[in-house]
Amino acid sequence: MSVLDQLAQWISQAIETGFSVTVPPEEVQLDLPPDAALGDLAFGCFPLAKACRRAPQQIALELARRLEGHPGLVAVRADGPYLNLSLEKSAWFAEVLGGWLAAGPELALPAEQRRRYLVEFSCPNTNKPQHLGHVRNNFLGDALSRLLGAVGHEVTRVNLINDRGIHICKSMLAWQRWGEGRTPENTGRKGDHLVGDSYVEFASRLAAEEAAWRQDRGLAGPATEVEHAKFEAQSELLGAARLLLQAWEAGDEGVHALWRRMNDWVLAGYRETYTRQGIDFDRVFYESEIWKLGRSEVEEGLARGVFRREPGGAVVCPLEELGLEPKILLRSDGTAIYMTQDLGNAVMRHRQLGFDAMIYVVGSEQEHHFRVLFHILGKLGYDWAGRLTHFSYGMVNLPSGRMKSREGTVVDADDLLDELELACRRVLEESQKRSDLPDAQKDEIVCQLALAAVKYFVLKVNPRLDMLYDPEESIDLAGNTGPYLQYAHARIRSLVRKSGLEPDGQQSFELLVEPEEVELLKTLALWPREVRLAAAQLNPARVAQRTYELARCFSRFFNAHSVFDRVDDPRLAAQRIALVAAVGAALRRGLDLLGIPTPERI
RNA sequence: GCUCCCGUAGCUCAGUGGAUAGAGCGUCGGUCUCCGGAACCGAGUGCGUAGGUUCGAUUCCUACCGGGAGCACCA
Incomplete structure (x- = not known):
């Protein structure tokens, strides 16, 4: 049992014995205290107040009394309504670092919670090249698929190319x-x-x-x-x-x-x-290949009285129950429209591939369309209509305003990467750091930097919201950016290489006691939970934020302490290298979930 | 007209109803004889407005103000 699970169980037991109130361990919510001096982890007693019929402050005091002296707990204190806990670090380090340095911590949900997902994204029209709007769609669909896959779901990525x-x-x-x-x-x-x-x-x-x-x-x-x-x-x-x-x-x-x-x-x-x-x-x-599919669905719905034919000859689906006008499904000349095709498409998808849930990654301007689509599928009697989700994301605006193809203000996807690569190449050459690298490798790094810059820029914002794409800002390599994260990772890899060690976490960690080290430990320990939360919320931006926080936490540590230079005790160096290597593994995993490459050198 | 979404620092964005609301950029000021400075630390300014629910609201509800999107026999 992990340290966190053990702690949750103890708290659960203390609540049971102290107040005869049952809170399953998995519902024990542990947070980080605002100040590390208070403890490593915090448990807020507010939610228990009602069931225990006691003030949160009293509950905290009682729980603190009961948890006192448990092995592995070095300090237990009640601070007002909060129960603050300090853990014995050495064993916790061993567990967490060991996990990251082996296969990585377990992210997968219990088997009964895993689902088969279809994620449909990109879906371009073949009359012109892709632009920034497609780019956001592509990145979100990709990152979402990676995220769902990482927590154990089976994911099928689907593209529907509108070629007619x-x-x-x-x-x-x-x-x-x-x-x-x-x-x-x-x-x-x-x-x-x-x-x-x-x-x-x-x-x-x-x-x-x-x-x-x-x-x-x-x-x-x-x-x-x-x-x-x-x-x-x-x-x-x-x-x-x-x-x-x-x-x-x-x-x-x-x-x-x-x-x-x-x-x-x-x-x-x-x-x-x-x-x-x-x-x-x-x-x-x-x-x-599939544009004709919807018609038979509409005809069957007509035959069963779900739809009706208008005097003009058009077939419609009444939508009074949504407070809407009837939706046309076949024009009076008998031809199909967008909605018709999407009906057929969904039915075919379900028949052909099957799914527990299907996610359509499509811009927010089509929310109305999908609401109506799902509703009509339900009226047709498909029980799986309730398992369809419109992953609605906001528009991409430019500093000059909305992108308009008519006014030529769209940002072309290929041009965008060209320009970013140019900018990255300039920085790389000015820095002269990697002049020893062969050209082919430099080219690859330039591509990886450029991709990281734009992907992270797009993915770090909440998908639901409209976002502003500022070209100036997106080529920045410092601060909260993809290249900063790649750089942190590359530095770590370089450190590990130079150390000549191959840490596997199978060692003791009693010398890691600095606050910056403990902060890293906690960040690494809580990372899997954050990923599961991000997956449950269908929010890759959460992964981006957590990965950035980890990198910043590492930079703080690295700025304050030496890893092996000027470290006299080889045991301390070995323990720090293991810590740093685990951070590297976590950064790689986080960036991988976003579809961002992690070069060993930059 | 109706529906939906969004208003958090000068700008771009975080923030499961709970402890002192956080980052990046920009500004100003610092750090380090630095293992990769694309770094680190500090200063400064903020929850659109008014009510309500709650022990407690940036978070939930209502109204208003401001911005965006949608309401095709287009896709």
């Missing part, structure tokens, strides 16, 4: 008309960017067409909704794009050939982007 629809037809049309036969091969341009160029071309040509259309009609000022709708109905370009979509849906061979060719360009580009970001998937689905 009107948006691709716009890129296709522009490429046909103005692409001049450009290909990734004959231009050297990355495929997704090349296709994106055509999409941009389409948008600007369409804007020009609308301007001309308005001029012909003598319309001035900003377009009203009605005018805009009228233009869209009459637009030659949009009409041509729609014709392409119809031809695609009819299976036109020429259209499919072009579509396949351009999609392949994009997908090849995406593969590079994903690799560079350290993102991968267990299953990749393509919208083009």
